[in-house]
Amino acid sequence: MVAAALRAEESARGVGLDVAHVSHAFDLKGVSLPVLDNVSFRVEPGAFVALLGPSGCGKSTLLRLLAGLDAPSAGTVSVDGAGVQGPDPAHVLVFQDPTLFPWRSVARNVALGLEARGLLKTQRYKVAEALELVGLSAFADALPHQLSGGMAQRVALARALVNEPRLFLMDEPLGKLDALTRITMQAELVKLWQRSGFTALLVTHDVEEALMLAQRLIVFSDRPARVRTTFVVDRPYPRHRDDPHLVALRREVLTLLGVEGGS
Amino acid sequence: MxxxxxxxxxxxxxxxxxxxxxxxxxxxxxxxxxxxxxxxxxxxxxxxxxxxxxxxxxxxxxxxxxxxxxxxxxxxxxxxxxxxxxxxxxxxxxxxxxxxxxxxxxxxxxxxxxxxxxxxxxxxEVFLDDGARLADSVWHSLLLLVVGYAVGATLGFVLGVAVGWSVLVGYWAHPILRFVGPLPATAWLPIAFFIFPSSWSASTALIALATAFPVTVLTWSGIASVNKGFYDVARTLGAKQSFLILRVAIPAALPHVFVGLFMGLSGSFAVLVVAEMLGVKSGLGWYLQWAQGWAAYANMYAALIVMAVLCSSLITGLFRLRAYLLSWQKGLVQW
Known part of the structure; x- marks a missing residue:
């Protein structure tokens, strides 16, 4: 019992992340297109960090490297001190597009991670738990084409949560949602993170979203992406959009990004 | 498409x-x-x-x-x-x-x-007095068609998945498919009848060939057009190669596969009738040929009607199977 409890506690804790001198380039018909240039940063276990930068600067590529979907051209990515070799079920990636499998019901989409690892028989209850968590229990048997954009993205979150992630990578997961759904989902993401204790990395180009969610903002330059600067957002949760401290920070970040006036 | x-x-x-x-x-x-x-x-x-x-x-x-x-x-x-x-x-x-x-x-x-x-x-009168022979012809046609179609559809599906998935298989199969595939299966008929030990096995092989080509090409294109994001999602969740093929690529490609199955079925009807007219000594095609030899035109019409019912039923069956397997798709055509 004690051992199991200890293990549960350990698995619930987030991982530490170390990105050291990572460069990456795409090969486009023989022409090398650099997207990441000597990127280095660390993320402490359990932290919520936002990666902020202009569209197409290479943030998504960085996230794919962290998830182990691709290997960097140079440099190392390590999780808890060990180099990332490939995808790991405890390091999940949520995409901008929910990418639900249209031929599977909501519940079977959420069950995907368990099924892929052969754990469905013993841990099926986690599917219901994850659906409960995102408030979609009533839609377990619905098909993806019957869902709204916000609901589909929640299913994608549930699908990721079933794997009990220790590293939660999000690639503009709220990018395609309408403004209201987006605000609700931001609050839910914070709650999820506080409850589960995973390490969260959020890629976004929305400064306000980054300020609402993250403890630290890493700002990237245009492609090829380099770390320009880091902001620490030392405000308690739940945060408020009109918090003067956040408003001031927002102006500062926008000015840095070259947006006139910053408002 | x-x-x-x-x-x-x-x-x-x-x-x-x-x-x-x-x-x-x-x-x-x-x-x-x-x-x-x-x-x-x-x-x-x-x-x-x-x-x-x-x-x-x-x-x-x-x-x-x-x-x-x-x-x-x-x-x-x-x-x-x-x-x-x-x-x-x-x-x-x-x-x-x-x-x-x-x-x-x-x-x-x-x-x-x-x-x-x-x-x-x-x-x-033909149905009432020659019904036994017609029923026997239906049975023989059906046997030939089902065996040939099943073999062709299975081979085509497996080959299509292999070509779509493996670069190596694609490298070797693609030129052969392009060269041999468009040839109508019936063109092989004279050769098939002396290569194979019996006219029945020759016809089965040709029906299989006529079915396999469209099924292969469409399965392949289905596998090739699977949203790459599905693989990324499955891989980050811990999926192995077999899971990616069986649970991601194949279900995603299934709508294409069914188009190939429909094309293969129509093609197999044509080969069936020609094969039965030219070599196999039973079945509806043979019955048509035989009736023509006796100038028994009523028998020909009767055989045509039976053939229409048979083909239509088989297509309906395939539509039912598709409706069952692809019920997740929006706006599926009802047959």
Missing amino acids: SDVTLASHAAVRPARKGVSRGALSRLGLGAGLAWLGLAGATALLPEAGDFERTQDFAAIAGVIGFAIAAATLLGLRSSGLARRLRYGAPWLVALALFFLVWELVTAKYQRLPMPFFPPPQAIL
Whole structure:
């Protein structure tokens, strides 16, 4: 019992992340297109960090490297001190597009991670738990084409949560949602993170979203992406959009990004 | 390419809540009367030739007429039956008129050259008197078709997945597919008949070939067009290679696979008939050929009708299978 409890506690804790001198380039018909240039940063276990930068600067590529979907051209990515070799079920990636499998019901989409690892028989209850968590229990048997954009993205979150992630990578997961759904989902993401204790990395180009969610903002330059600067957002949760401290920070970040006036 | 677009009338038109009693009784009784009229004309008008089954044909038409009339009266109480009757009544009337015209221009007034255009009762005669041989032909055709199609569809599917998945298989299979695939399977017929030990195995192989080509190409294109994001999602969640093929690539490619299966089925019908006409000594194609040899035109029409029913049933079966397996798709065509 004690051992199991200890293990549960350990698995619930987030991982530490170390990105050291990572460069990456795409090969486009023989022409090398650099997207990441000597990127280095660390993320402490359990932290919520936002990666902020202009569209197409290479943030998504960085996230794919962290998830182990691709290997960097140079440099190392390590999780808890060990180099990332490939995808790991405890390091999940949520995409901008929910990418639900249209031929599977909501519940079977959420069950995907368990099924892929052969754990469905013993841990099926986690599917219901994850659906409960995102408030979609009533839609377990619905098909993806019957869902709204916000609901589909929640299913994608549930699908990721079933794997009990220790590293939660999000690639503009709220990018395609309408403004209201987006605000609700931001609050839910914070709650999820506080409850589960995973390490969260959020890629976004929305400064306000980054300020609402993250403890630290890493700002990237245009492609090829380099770390320009880091902001620490030392405000308690739940945060408020009109918090003067956040408003001031927002102006500062926008000015840095070259947006006139910053408002 | 991905979907046959046939708008089904019943599906498009909003369901009517109630059918007015007057309209139903007019339509239903009209259809009943049309069939009774057909029965009367067939039984009573003098015939130009000598047909054995004229009275049987008249009796069947009469029974249909009474059945429609009875169904109309019952339909006034049951709304389900009423809706179906109302929907089908124009077709029932049209069919009765079609048979009546056919009866008049052949058996009664001989406006069409006789041996080539037999009256309906002559075809009925074939079904009644030569039914055993027709049934035997159906059985043999079906056996040949099902075995050949199953082999071809399975091979085509497996090859298509392999070509779509593996670069190495694609490298070797692609040129062969491009070179051999477009050749009509029937062109192999003369060679197949001496390569294979029996005409039956030769025909099976050709039907398999005709089926395999479209199934391979469309399965391949289905696998190739799978959203790459599906693989990323599955991989980050811990999926192994086998899971990516069986649970991601194949289900995602299935709509394409079914297009290939439909094309393969139509192709296999053509090969079946030609093979049976040229080599296999049984089946509907052989029956057609045999009937032509005896100038038994009624038998040819009968065989054509049976063939149409057979092919249509098989296509319907495939549509049902698709509707079951692809029920997750939006806007699936009903057959």
